[in-house]
Amino acid sequence: MWHSLSRIFTMSVLVNLVNTATSCSTVLWRGFHTSPACHRLQKLSRLRVVDNSELGKQAMLEGKPPRIIQVYNKNGIGTTGDIVLCAIKGLKKKGVIVGVKAQQPVLLPRTDSNNVVLIEDNGTPLGTRIVVPVPSCLRTILKKKTHAKGADYTKVLSIATRFV
Amino acid sequence: MAFYVSRLSLGLELRRLGCKTMRCSGVDCRSSSSTSTTLAPRSLADDGKTDKLGRREKKNLMMSESVDKPDLNLRFKYPEMFPEPFMIWRNPVKEKLERKDMLARRNCISIPEFYVGSVLRVNLSNIHQPDKVSSFVGICIERKETGLRASITLRNVIDNLGVEIKLELYDPRLLKIEVLRLERRLDPHLRYLRDAPPEYSTFPLDMKPDINRSDEVPLNRIKVKLNPRPWTENWHKIEYKGIDESIDDLITNKWKARRELLRKPWEKYDLMKTYRATLPEEEMEEILTEIKDDVEEHDRKHSRRQS
Amino acid sequence: MRLNKPTPLRPLIHYAELSKLVSRLKIPVHWHVKKLRRGDVPGPEGRLLKLRASVTALFKYERIEMDYYPADEARGYAERLISEAVRNGPQCPETMEMADWWLEEKQLVHKLFKVLVPRYQNYPTSYTNFYRAPFWYFSDGFQPQLNEEYPDKEINETIPAFRTVSYPKGLLELKGNPYPPIFPSKVTNPRSIQNVLLSSAKDFYKSKEGGSERLSNAESGRGIEFVPNEPKSDENLIESSK
Numbered sequence: 067m068w069h070s071l072s073r074i075f076t077m078s079v080l081v082n083l084v085n086t087a088t089s090c091s092t093v094l095w096r097g098f099h100t101s102p103a104c105h106r107l108q109k110l111s112r113l114r115v116v117d118n119s120e121l122g123k124q125a126m127l128e129g130k131p132p133r134i135i136q137v138y139n140k141n142g143i144g145t146t147g148d149i150v151l152c153a154i155k156g157l158k159k160k161g162v163i164v165g166v167k168a169q170q171p172v173l174l175p176r177t178d179s180n181n182v183v184l185i186e187d188n189g190t191p192l193g194t195r196i197v198v199p200v201p202s203c204l205r206t207i208l209k210k211k212t213h214a215k216g217a218d219y220t221k222v223l224s225i226a227t228r229f230v
Numbered sequence: 231m232a233f234y235v236s237r238l239s240l241g242l243e244l245r246r247l248g249c250k251t252m253r254c255s256g257v258d259c260r261s262s263s264s265t266s267t268t269l270a271p272r273s274l275a276d277d278g279k280t281d282k283l284g285r286r287e288k289k290n291l292m293m294s295e296s297v298d299k300p301d302l303n304l305r306f307k308y309p310e311m312f313p314e315p316f317m318i319w320r321n322p323v324k325e326k327l328e329r330k331d332m333l334a335r336r337n338c339i340s341i342p343e344f345y346v347g348s349v350l351r352v353n354l355s356n357i358h359q360p361d362k363v364s365s366f367v368g369i370c371i372e373r374k375e376t377g378l379r380a381s382i383t384l385r386n387v388i389d390n391l392g393v394e395i396k397l398e399l400y401d402p403r404l405l406k407i408e409v410l411r412l413e414r415r416l417d418p419h420l421r422y423l424r425d426a427p428p429e430y431s432t433f434p435l436d437m438k439p440d441i442n443r444s445d446e447v448p449l450n451r452i453k454v455k456l457n458p459r460p461w462t463e464n465w466h467k468i469e470y471k472g473i474d475e476s477i478d479d480l481i482t483n484k485w486k487a488r489r490e491l492l493r494k495p496w497e498k499y500d501l502m503k504t505y506r507a508t509l510p511e512e513e514m515e516e517i518l519t520e521i522k523d524d525v526e527e528h529d530r531k532h533s534r535r536q537s
Numbered sequence: 538m539r540l541n542k543p544t545p546l547r548p549l550i551h552y553a554e555l556s557k558l559v560s561r562l563k564i565p566v567h568w569h570v571k572k573l574r575r576g577d578v579p580g581p582e583g584r585l586l587k588l589r590a591s592v593t594a595l596f597k598y599e600r601i602e603m604d605y606y607p608a609d610e611a612r613g614y615a616e617r618l619i620s621e622a623v624r625n626g627p628q629c630p631e632t633m634e635m636a637d638w639w640l641e642e643k644q645l646v647h648k649l650f651k652v653l654v655p656r657y658q659n660y661p662t663s664y665t666n667f668y669r670a671p672f673w674y675f676s677d678g679f680q681p682q683l684n685e686e687y688p689d690k691e692i693n694e695t696i697p698a699f700r701t702v703s704y705p706k707g708l709l710e711l712k713g714n715p716y717p718p719i720f721p722s723k724v725t726n727p728r729s730i731q732n733v734l735l736s737s738a739k740d741f742y743k744s745k746e747g748g749s750e751r752l753s754n755a756e757s758g759r760g761i762e763f764v765p766n767e768p769k770s771d772e773n774l775i776e777s778s779k
Contacts (some may be wrong), residue, residue, distance in 0.1 A: 102463075116391075170396065172381065173354065175402065178392035178424060198391040202358040229359070230366070230393050289656075300560070309555055311642050461704070495584045499638045501617035508554050510561035 105180075109134055113182040115151065116164060117193030117225065120127040122184055123194035125154045130183050130221045132161065132182060139144035146174065149219065152182065157212030159192070162208070162222050164200045175201045183225075191225055199228040237378065294350045300518035304525075307343045308371065310380030310399065311521055316510050328516070333402045333524045341407055341530030346370050347415030347450055349433050350384060352397060353406040362519070366395055367410065367435050371420040385420075387428040411440045414448045416471035425461040426454045456480060467492055547646035560620045563663040571606045591709075593641045595647065595665075600710035602670050603604060612667050614639070615711075619664045622654050627653055655711050663712070668719060670706040 107113070112131045115122030125131060132152035137144040144150050145161050152161045164182030177198075184192040189212070204226075208219040305312060306488075311332065313325050334365060349369050356364035368384030371453070376383055380399045385392065397404060410433075423431045430452075441446065451472040456465060458482070464471060466489055468480045478486070497503065541753045573584050591611035594601050601608075625632040627650040636646045640680050649736065657664050723734065 118501075165391070172396050172398050172401070174395075176394045176396075178394075178443055181391075197389060199388045199393060202364060207359045226390060229364075230388065230395075305555055312555065315554075317566070495580070496585050499586060499635060500581070501621070501635070501639075502566075502570075502613045504554075504557060504558055505562065505566065505613070505617055508557050508559050511558045514558075514559045 081152045100177045105166075106164065107134060107150075107166065107168070107180055108137065108142050108159050111144075111180065113150075113161070113163070115161075115184060116196055116198045117171065117191060118195050119158065119184050120190035121154060121157070121168040127187075128155075130155065132159070132184075142170060146170075146210070147204050149185075149211065150182065152184070154184070160187060161185060162169045162204075162219060164204060164222075164226075165198065166198065174203055175199075182203075183222050185217075185219070185222060187217060189219045189221050191222050194225055196222075196226045199230040202229040205229075237354070257258075267376060275347045278370065298430075300515055300522050302514060302518070303521065305517055306345075307520065308525065310376050311510055311517055312376060312509055312514060314376050315507060317527065325377070326520075329376055329521060329526065333521060333528070334402055335402070336525065336528045337531075338402075339404065339406065340528070340535075341399055342409050343372060343411060343447075344409045345414040345447065346373055346417070346419055347413050348409055349411040349437065350382075351406075351408045351410055351437070352395075352453060354397075355403045355405055363405065365435075367433055367437055368393075368395065369420070369431060369433060371423055373419075384430050385423060386435075389434040390428065391407060392431060408439065410437050415450055415452075420472065421463060422461075422470060422473055423463050425456050425463075425465065427457060430454050434501075461519055559617075560624050562613070562616050563661075564616055564665070564667075566613060571610050573607050573610070589639055590639060592618065592639050593645060595709055595711065596640055596645045596653075597642065599714035600708070601715055602706060602708050605669065605705040605707035608709045609667065612665050612709055615709075618649070618701070619653060619657055622649050623657055626650070626654070636762050648687060653711070660712070660757055668708045668710075668720075670708040672704070672706055702762065 070135070071230060098196055101115045111134045114131060114132065115126055120130075132154040134144060134150045134159070135153050136151035138149045138151070144166075145168070146166050148163050150161050152159050161182040161184045164176035164183050165175075165179065167177065167180050181198060183196055186192065200223075205220075205223060208222060212219050263506060313320060314343075347369065349367065351365060351367045353363060353365050355362060366384060366386070368386035370382050371385045372383040372384075373380070378400045379400075381396055382399060383394055383396045385394045387393070452472065454472055455476055456475045466477055466485060481489075538601065573587050576583050576587055588611050591601070591607060592615050592650060595615050596612065603611075604629065607762050613637075618636060621632050621635060627633055633646075636649055640646050650744075653664075710716075710719070727736070729735075
């Protein structure tokens, strides 16, 4: 099962001033905290292809899932509806993230795997059908991302079978 | 939206009174709570502590004898009404205002009795859908937070993909909550279903409600067999009663040794720790007397509407 | 540099906690848990073992004097144990297990259920008293320590660097104990000489004309009004004394 592990490491310092007879103070380091894995998608995260494109199927069968090499975002963290550039089988292909393993805000669905639908640069999906349920918030997100003379990302919605 | 307005008014009220507000919690399920494990059924409390009325009467000398003592078993039905016992962030004014808002919301929709392990169908108002309404069926794997921010997580496996949705019970965007199967489980949360085979979390989206006419909420003693590692959380570290013993075959000897070091057999004797983590009975009774009548009225109204 | 106290770990309410029923304690419960000095066993287990010794001693002797903060901690546990025993009685296996663990001497378990529970059955207040005790007693032979390094100086406890005994002490007792009370009871003794004289003076004053009225004024706090016909009352006095 592919999942992105990203943890936050913080050092918490408790300064302990120990007064000895010669009154020297020693500083003790204590505590090393790590947060639980937050499963955020960033560069080099592996994704699961959920459409029926040949490229995607081949990659998943071989056990070499696509890795994100660029997130088209202000911050490098990808969530539902973000366009990403993936490296699959030596090729660079764009994709739309349609399902995220990380904790989501209220009313947004969270899936057990990080799902991606491969698309061309103009937004046409490579496959003809998405086999898994897809969050309904994609409708609004992809519509917002689609501009008149740019790529049309809403084509992905036409191949979706079920909305959650 | 009414929800945000009420929250805003609450916030303004609190700022005016100079009170602190509660912060959001993270997920932490280190509480083993191995002593009292059975969740009380609707009719009787299993722990045998509220059975003997004689002792309770003697205890509450301060409360007048004539006042009707509320049935403490109601606390399982409305767990979000009881504030967290963390004294530093508690505020009686805030809690009273919140309970008022919660009762007002319960007047509008029926928030039925359910437990972790029950299957629910929830109708939501969804701005993203063309018909503005969406529905989700799933098993409740978690119940978090208290007060107006009380939330649940529903899980279902749809088209071989596990999907979870977190919902706030008092969110005005929730149009209807329907209990399809009312039952309890052995653990306070079922997050380990994420690392279990999909059979344990699959429920048909057009599921019909299971009508259970018995007085007691049935306890499902199912023991889940987990998938091989890697897992999303360290399920072996806590003694989950709902996880099968075969989990020992899935972990290494080194992990088993580490697990032994994590055991805290002294914790069940730590009386003050349990006191700080629980609301005293007197306080529960006070809260229940406050909400009992309203909540009964709401239940009657909604059951009348259904029939 | 003084570090602020960290916020204690916030317990999350779960179903298991809701299913536990506890009685409210009538003592102030601190939310910052005090760490105790390290004993043989480290960590929270060791802390509980130390507290166990204190609780056992409290139940055995019913009045103990020890360091203040550990006594404060032990007080909570003693109160909790008694409240569980009063609430559930010896039939409840969990309470019996708790009492068995907390009281190292097994006769004290019998004492708890047979002596203390009937004693505290209807108490509306706390079961223990907790006072600040003197840091030291001169009668114990306490004397300021002399330090070998500085033989000419007499080191006394006001110099913190030399760390002689300065930990605050506390006195913890179970209510209803057989010892004489720590603070004398403020009950008026009508047979003490002052009260005998005062009561007879009161009767005398009352018996005089208008005396009862003036007395009631004085008692209510309205003050004694000046009576111009003082000689008249004196006449009465002389008459009555005759």
